Amino acid sequence: xxxxxxxxxxxxxxxxxxxxxxxxxxxxxxxxxxxxxxxxxxxxxxxxxxxxxxxxxxxxxxxxxxxxxxxxxxxxxxxxxxxxxxxxxxxxxxxxxxxxxxxxxxxxxxxxxxxxxxxxxxxxxxxxxxxxxxxxx
Amino acid sequence: xxxxxxxxxxxxxxxxxxxxxxxxxxxxxxxxxxxxxxxxxxxxxxxxxxxxxxxxxxxxxxxxxxxxxxxxxxxxxxxxxxxxxxxxxxxxxxxxxxxxxxxxxxxxxxxxxxxxxxxxxxxxxxxxxxxxxxxxxxxxxxxxxxxxxxxxxxxxxxxxxxxxxxxxxxxxxxxxxxxxxxxxxxxxxxxxxxxxxxxxxxxxxxxxxxxxxxxxxxxxxxxxxxxxxxxxxxxxxxxxxxxxxxxxxxxxxxxxxxxxxxxxxxxxxxxxxxxxxxxxxxxxxxxxxxxxxxxxxxxxxxxxxxxxxxxxxxxxxxxxxxxx
Numbered sequence: 001x002x003x004x005x006x007x008x009x010x011x012x013x014x015x016x017x018x019x020x021x022x023x024x025x026x027x028x029x030x031x032x033x034x035x036x037x038x039x040x041x042x043x044x045x046x047x048x049x050x051x052x053x054x055x056x057x058x059x060x061x062x063x064x065x066x067x068x069x070x071x072x073x074x075x076x077x078x079x080x081x082x083x084x085x086x087x088x089x090x091x092x093x094x095x096x097x098x099x100x101x102x103x104x105x106x107x108x109x110x111x112x113x114x115x116x117x118x119x120x121x122x123x124x125x126x127x128x129x130x131x132x133x134x135x136x137x
Numbered sequence: 138x139x140x141x142x143x144x145x146x147x148x149x150x151x152x153x154x155x156x157x158x159x160x161x162x163x164x165x166x167x168x169x170x171x172x173x174x175x176x177x178x179x180x181x182x183x184x185x186x187x188x189x190x191x192x193x194x195x196x197x198x199x200x201x202x203x204x205x206x207x208x209x210x211x212x213x214x215x216x217x218x219x220x221x222x223x224x225x226x227x228x229x230x231x232x233x234x235x236x237x238x239x240x241x242x243x244x245x246x247x248x249x250x251x252x253x254x255x256x257x258x259x260x261x262x263x264x265x266x267x268x269x270x271x272x273x274x275x276x277x278x279x280x281x282x283x284x285x286x287x288x289x290x291x292x293x294x295x296x297x298x299x300x301x302x303x304x305x306x307x308x309x310x311x312x313x314x315x316x317x318x319x320x321x322x323x324x325x326x327x328x329x330x331x332x333x334x335x336x337x338x339x340x341x342x343x344x345x346x347x348x349x350x351x352x353x354x355x356x357x358x359x360x361x362x363x364x365x366x367x368x369x370x371x372x373x374x375x376x377x378x379x380x381x382x383x384x385x386x387x388x389x390x391x392x393x394x395x396x397x398x399x400x401x402x403x404x405x406x407x408x409x410x411x412x413x414x415x416x417x418x419x420x421x422x423x424x425x426x427x428x429x430x431x432x433x434x435x436x437x438x439x440x441x442x443x444x445x446x447x448x449x450x451x452x453x454x455x456x457x458x459x460x461x
Contacts, residue, residue: 125439
């Protein structure tokens with residue numbers, strides 16, 4: 001079995017999504033001075049999107065800092081991205097950027113704090129995803 | 138008597154290098170990078186498309202845009218300025234001036250659409266209609282009540298978020314609908330720029346509401362939550378009637394209502410609250426969702442129903458300021 005790592009800014013949308021999932025999850029701190037989680041098993045990253053109209057700055061700086069560590073990055077298996085469709089083509093862009101950088105799939109994307117349907121799908125999806133992961137040597 | 142004079146606060150210059158709340162700079166940067174003017178959108182490319190709409194469809198479109206103009210006018214002249222005295226940081230005040238100005242740009246944009254596509258007579262008629270339409274007037278008045286001098290600062294923020302993240306959407310539906318059918322696609326591009334701005338506005342004011350709520354008592358938090366949900370019910374009731382009056386003729390009212398439910402839930406989430414409408418009521422027409430965020434793929438690797446999942450080439454990421 002493996003875990004979740006997530007980032008949520010002061011608006012708290014991603015934190016509420018993770019709380020509703022009800023699965024153990026480590027939070028990447030908002031302030032750079034606070035200690036980073038140090039996962040010791042494979043994890044899925046849940047990350048909100050902060051892109052401007054041109055797509056720049058999609059991934060929060062603290063998430064970049066977290067992934068810059070090769071030991072932490074080696075354990076990422078997939079990314080779930082949050083965003084808002086109102087941002088058009090940059091909706092949930094952070095997921096696509098992280099997927100490209102870390103060579104992992106975008107597993108899912110949702111808006112703001114997610115809906116009941118999102119919670120249900122992600123819970124079931126993660127269950128199956130880790131199930132298949134365990135069969136891989 | 139001289140002793141009775143209360144000391145006046147020292148006028149202070151704003152220092153952007155001393156932030157009390159990082160979100161202020163983050164949102165300021167987002168808004169300034171996203172700045173735009175209607176002149177950058179080639180609206181005249183929609184002239185032919187406009188001519189192909191039936192008279193009833195043209196009248197509906199002008200009315201919808203006039204209704205949106207009214208909401209933007211309120212945000213520009215009353216809504217955003219009304220939030221300024223409640224600002225907790227000087228940077229928040231500066232962000233609100235940007236929001237106020239962009240609302241003026243939005244209101245001005247609809248007039249650009251009108252002058253490009255419509256006759257003066259048609260437009261004058263629609264402006265008269267907007268002053269006489271009971272539902273449009275009712276929603277404007279409900280919001281203005283909350284903005285009034287002496288109103289509760291947090292209820293003001295609730296009203297602002299509901300206007301930005303909910304009340305616009307009965308109107309935004311139509312250009313997204315036309316765009317999904319290949320009509321008025323340049324106008325839709327302009328509307329998408331407005332939608333993007335309103336999303337930042339609703340997010341930011343909702344964030345400030347949540348920060349302010351942390352300093353309130355349990356009883357007061359409960360009162361504000363009750364207020365938010367009852368205002369949402371009141372506004373939804375008006376929006377349902379407004380939508381029926383506008384869209385019944387095209388048989389689109391039920392489709393519009395699903396979009397309203399979906400956006401009402403998002404507005405509540407901006408305030409940190411849970412959804413009001415159940416998922417079954419929020420089944421938005423996929424063509425409308427696709428018109429909102431064209432080119433952004435919907436990833437659902439879990440169910441296998443999404444388009445092919447994205448997996449990229451690994452990139453070395455050793456440096457501290459890894460530029461994504």
